[in-house]
Amino acid sequence: xxxxxxxxxxxxxxxxxxxxxxxxxxxxxxxxxxxxxxxxxxxxxxxxxxxxxxxxxxxxxxxxxxxxxxxxxxxxxxxxxxxxxxxxxxxxxxxxxxxxxxxxxxxxxxxxxxxxxxxxxxxxxxxxxxxxxxxxxxxxxxxxxxxxxxxxxxxxxxxxxxxxxxxxxxxxxxxxxxxxxxxxxxxxxxxxxxxxxxxxxxxxxxxxxxxxxxxxxxxxxxxxxxxxxxxxxxxxxxxxxxxxxxxxxxxxxxxxxxxxxxxxxxxxxxxxxxxxxxxxxxxxxxxxxxxxxxxxxxxxxxxxxxxxxxx
Ligand SMILES: C[S@@+](CC[C@H](N)C(=O)[O-])C[C@H]1O[C@@H](n2cnc3c(N)ncnc32)[C@H](O)[C@@H]1O
Numbered sequence: 374x375x376x377x378x379x380x381x382x383x384x385x386x387x388x389x390x391x392x393x394x395x396x397x398x399x400x401x402x403x404x405x406x407x408x409x410x411x412x413x414x415x416x417x418x419x420x421x422x423x424x425x426x427x428x429x430x431x432x433x434x435x436x437x438x439x440x441x442x443x444x445x446x447x448x449x450x451x452x453x454x455x456x457x458x459x460x461x462x463x464x465x466x467x468x469x470x471x472x473x474x475x476x477x478x479x480x481x482x483x484x485x486x487x488x489x490x491x492x493x494x495x496x497x498x499x500x501x502x503x504x505x506x507x508x509x510x511x512x513x514x515x516x517x518x519x520x521x522x523x524x525x526x527x528x529x530x531x532x533x534x535x536x537x538x539x540x541x542x543x544x545x546x547x548x549x550x551x552x553x554x555x556x557x558x559x560x561x562x563x564x565x566x567x568x569x570x571x572x573x574x575x576x577x578x579x580x581x582x583x584x585x586x587x588x589x590x591x592x593x594x595x596x597x598x599x600x601x602x603x604x605x606x607x608x609x610x611x612x613x614x615x616x617x618x619x620x621x622x623x624x625x626x627x628x629x630x631x632x633x634x635x636x637x638x639x640x641x642x643x644x645x646x647x648x649x650x651x652x653x654x655x656x657x658x659x660x661x662x663x664x665x666x667x668x669x670x671x672x673x674x675x676x677x678x679x680x681x682x683x684x
Contacts, residue, residue, distance in 0.1 A: 389438020563628030569635025573599025620650025
């Protein structure tokens with residue numbers, strides 16, 4: 374998919390009308406706000422660039438507005454609200470095709486961003502091209518605000534981000550164990566904790582090899598799915614909703630911990646806390662198998678790198 378990550382800030386200064394969206398009815402609310410905005414703008418004969426901007430704001434708010442040709446012009450009708458915001462860092466994609474295919478395009482873009490380890494910020498917006506009679510040629514520019522790099526390197530990727538990734542198709546959900554885990558499977562003997570297990574493919578693989586396995590994840594949704602898969606496959610494994618940053622308070626002990634993609638989502642302080650917790654749940658002589666992006670990985674996509682030392 375043709376997407377650009379733009380590091381140069383862009384400023385928007387719009388006038389329009391905002392509303393709250395319930396039950397994900399963005400299209401319907403957006404069209405109503407747009408009709409109302411044009412009724413006011415045309416009624417007051419305000420010169421604009423004519424380009425519709427749909428901005429998606431926090432707390433299910435959306436704003437539909439236009440850029441005015443002379444924003445200082447006074448007086449403006451009371452119904453028109455000003456909205457000024459800057460996207461410091463953002464993704465840009467040109468969607469060419471019918472507006473009805475936009476929701477699927479957003480899903481695809483979010484999945485692609487998750488795959489690249491990008492954390493979606495706010496706001497995001499759609500900028501519509503000028504009217505086109507052929508829906509297949511309609512152009513919509515999608516801009517999605519992204520977390521700035523400096524933040525990405527020092528903060529933990531939080532619960533809300535994982536919830537929104539799970540609302541679509543997470544890039545790591547491949548319906549089977551991760552290859553790197555299969556590669557070390559023969560070196561693992563004894564009980565296993567799968568920390569940040571997601572929907573449990575790695576844990577279930579070891580359960581099928583008769584290991585005593587527990588999987589933990591701080592989100593209930595993937596844990597419930599992992600439990601369902603275990604039941605469907607007739608496998609015995611324990612799946613718990615548990616924050617991996619609280620391992621120090623746990624009384625369970627394991628001969629191995631596998632961590633496939635969890636450690637690298639933590640910021641520095643949480644990494645230290647997590648490592649202390651790992652040390653306390655591992656039995657003496659136990660082993661940790663940790664899969665994360667290494668600093669020898671080319672490019673700068675994905676979560677923050679760990680330093681590659683030993684195996
Ligand atoms: C990149 S996914 C990897 C999932 C799975 N291990 C795999 O390899 O497919 C990271 C998982 O860690 C979970 N997670 C993130 N922070 C966590 C925390 N503090 N405690 C427990 N689980 C966490 C997320 O919900 C997500 O399921």
